[in-house]
Amino acid sequence: MEIRIASGKTLHAVACESIYKTLKDNGIYLVSSCGGKGVCGKCRVRILEGPSRIESTGKLRKKDIEENFVLACKTFPEGNILIEIPEESRLVIGDKIALSKSKDIIDFLHSAEAFISPLVRQIHLDLKPPTIHDNTSDLERLKKALSERGINTMRFSHRFASSMAKALRDASWRVDVVYTEHHEAVSLGPPDNRERYGIAVDIGTTTVVLYLVRYSDGGLIDVGMTYNSQMRFGDDVITRIVHATEGGGMQDLHKAVMDDINDILAPLLEKHAIRKEDVDSAVVSGNTTMAQLFWGLDPSSIREEPYIPTLNTFPRWNAGTAQIKINPLAPVYTLPCVGSYVGGDIVAGVLASKMHRNPEISLFMDIGTNGEIAVGNSEWLITAACSMGPCFEGSGIRHGMRATEGAIESVKIDPVTFEATFSVVGGATPSGICGSGMIDAISELFFSGMIDQKGKFARNLQTDRIKVEDEGPEYILHRGELKTIVLTEVDIENVIRAKAALYAGVSVLLKEVGLTLDIVERVYIGGGFGNYLDIDKAIMIGMLPDLPKEKFAFIGNTSIAGAYLCLLSEEMREEAEEIAGKMTYMELSVSRGFMDEYMSALFLPHTNIDLFPTVKGFYKK
């Protein structure tokens, strides 16, 4: 039995496995917030030919069903079938979200004024070859030579000892010993001046990004990236935690992300002719759940009150334990987490922003499925996370998609004709709308009077751009030959909820420390999302606070940037620990003030328009 895809590929299929699973097993990932449970309605594919059994069409609209769209996760082939995968159902990775915005990654390190000091050190030893009269064991000989160089506390793993005898003899007793900064022996070999390398890994809920870095000068050899394959078990961390608690689920999740990392790394090493033994340190940055899953630790207590992770700070375990295919004794540094919903990625972000070094007060926001916020300066830091929902990543929005090729990323609407003009990522035919496009569109709809402060469409406008469907009114952004792209009232509600959560988080956090917005000198915005954001429009819908534009800085993927810094600098690692240690974590879900702030922020831009003087000015016009 076969599934043929209209674009070309033919896959082997079996009757008991859904189209979704068969595609996934063949490396074709579909958008799915629910992990293939028939709930989210995002994994739409179209059956062009052949018989299939449809178990459920939940969330599909009448029109979709008429056009033979099915949910891939709830449809099973019953013979050879031909399918079409719409662009918006297919997960495709964007290049832009990989790199830190800092133009030159080495400059970035220098800008932090840090010396290069990786997790591992190297020392050259000329051991005296043993003789019949100097017949101490290999290990004692090595220990003695180290001791003569002032190193008395080295620990030797069984794995190291197992290869030591041969390595010493092969190198004729003249060796370079690599060891961790915490004095654990890593490797031993002839002094050959070979370059050595480390990897920095950002494990996002959605993407995994890997930097391959040379120690000698901190040079970035290459970058690799992939979707986090854990997505097959659900788009968000909560769904994945639930999966982890099911039989074998944790191993699935651990293996998925380790395979991703190894799958990115192997071709990079091959391309640059680097032996995996010469990659002898790693830094990992991710949210608290990603960090637990990276180490194969049960994350289940994260989602149960009082929301406790097993580990916030991670012992320096090694690559062999994690199953990263580099030198198995390579130490792995995990960016410390602050709480269940503020992880090492945020600590990395604060580190990369350098806000923890400045006396002036800064605000850091990492915008994704969760909005993580940190406020503070060189004296103090406070942090919180608010659930924004996945709408800015394209989920829960009718034609939502990530900021990849074909996404409408900016929108202008003529206030007279109500016609839209827009730009599309990659310049292609639009196939959906991404976060920045939504913000633009909602901002424009609002200022053209098409939607009111609650995000409801005006019912009396004379325009065929607004259409009323079963689920309510929607604005037609693009009427294409293949596809019409709309923004529904429900979509707008979702965006308003998300922006309200973020704004309320910022307000509560500032109130908690008795400060007001005007004291904030810098606003750093991180996350893949940040690359496309129009600040003015985001202020206009009340997503970002109404501060002078020059106070805002986009700093891109700050999680990988922080990981890179920690890979190369002991000082940076110490600072990361300090940041995590001094950050006060505030649990918004139990904050009384949060709900009030949230309710007030469910308006465009806000119930209290005085908080948005710029917007008020426009509005008056």
Added chain:
Amino acid sequence: MEIRIASGKTLHAVACESIYKTLKDNGIYLVSSCGGKGVCGKCRVRILEGPSRIESTGKLRKKDIEENFVLACKTFPEGNILIEIPEESRLVIGDKIALSKSKDIIDFLHSAEAFISPLVRQIHLDLKPPTIHDNTSDLERLKKALSERGINTMRFSHRFASSMAKALRDASWRVDVVYTEHHEAVSLGPPDNRERYGIAVDIGTTTVVLYLVRYSDGGLIDVGMTYNSQMRFGDDVITRIVHATEGGGMQDLHKAVMDDINDILAPLLEKHAIRKEDVDSAVVSGNTTMAQLFWGLDPSSIREEPYIPTLNTFPRWNAGTAQIKINPLAPVYTLPCVGSYVGGDIVAGVLASKMHRNPEISLFMDIGTNGEIAVGNSEWLITAACSMGPCFEGSGIRHGMRATEGAIESVKIDPVTFEATFSVVGGATPSGICGSGMIDAISELFFSGMIDQKGKFARNLQTDRIKVEDEGPEYILHRGELKTIVLTEVDIENVIRAKAALYAGVSVLLKEVGLTLDIVERVYIGGGFGNYLDIDKAIMIGMLPDLPKEKFAFIGNTSIAGAYLCLLSEEMREEAEEIAGKMTYMELSVSRGFMDEYMSALFLPHTNIDLFPTVKGFYKK
């Protein structure tokens, strides 16, 4: 195809596998010094019925061949066969060699004036359950509680962290934490006052002995013992080292001894209803090669000049690494070795003898395939090993066997009639002669004038007790219905070489430190062999120095006794390290004096009879 054994069992056989291998695979071990290579001629079995292919009969005598004896390792069944395994070919284990001679093992500990302080400690912690306002991670919570109790340097393995979250919650945050004396977390659970246990293991080249010990009072719960299955790869350490260098050989050897340990342990735990998680420390004592093989480390450099082991002192790796089936995080203490041929078993022996605590000078001898000697006192210690050959363990002697049931262990010979009377271990029909029997017999043959100072039979004696065969003359010890037991001139030569090596070792060692025998106050004799030794006779053949009998003490299996002490006492472990640290290791194989001393000692009792005044006295009579 089947091999039926006359005594009952029937085994499945295949044509390509030797009888030796089929027996071995079914747990029936034959004596074999060469590990089944057709060299030693010890694995004799008799084919009673059925066809077989005989590849070699090397070392079998004409008469053997006539009686259908074959070498089991060089004979392959070609159909169903019926065989008989002579007693002397079968490896059987003796009970006596297991136990330390000290009557009461706990008294032994007290006699060392050591407090009970195992490798692991336990602390009770009442953790505050987390709340939404006190939401640090599980590990930080645990660290904080430990810190409040003054423990700030605990290390947490990945394995420990993996089970921690559940264990804390299952115990409602009131836990006992077990950790090593070097502050590595081992386990965590509810405080249930359950007894906890450790194991002490003596890995001899020939036997593996295991003590199961309760911490609370040091009580010996049970003892287990088995042959070291590494024997299937060769009787002595050198043969095994050679095997280790062959493909997969090291894994064979490591697995063999680990299986032995686990096979002894499992039934003991079942018998006493002890959970393996509650066994959370282990001590291992063995010679340097055994210690390397226990840890799966390549021993090959031990047999190549300048004879360097990979490790003499062993990091405190855990049971999981060693693959002992107890708590996988249990620390394993390995008795430190001194050199390639003086191992942890000798350090354990010196420790158990307590000679390192006394100002008077003592001599310690561990007699086995190797004779290891230590001389010294509380100030200094010097040690050496001399190769005695396996004759005292029954190998290389026509009717030699270990001191197990059926072994002639003491002999008297009438100087007039030349008739022998003897006692047999277990009182059974004699099936061979063990080390103490040989010493007795040679001593008696010498003093009755049947052999001369060189160990050659007098040719002019009128007795049918002496018979001349192809290989030379031999003395008939026992003329049995089933079996005649003889001692050949070649056997006697072998014993003289062995005793000469031991005596020469002692002489050289004493000379090295400028002392003479009369200054030695105590002579401790350890090893399984020591249990049966007649001191007077051993002096008479010049094996032991001619000192007053009251200076000698048998202390049995000192290796297991030392391991037991180290299992229960930090002080003992420190003393073991001190002993190993201060012992000077002398390599006899390169000592110029050794060869001279050895040549002089190839006489009964010695070329210089003045060294043996007692013997001289007898001799005059």
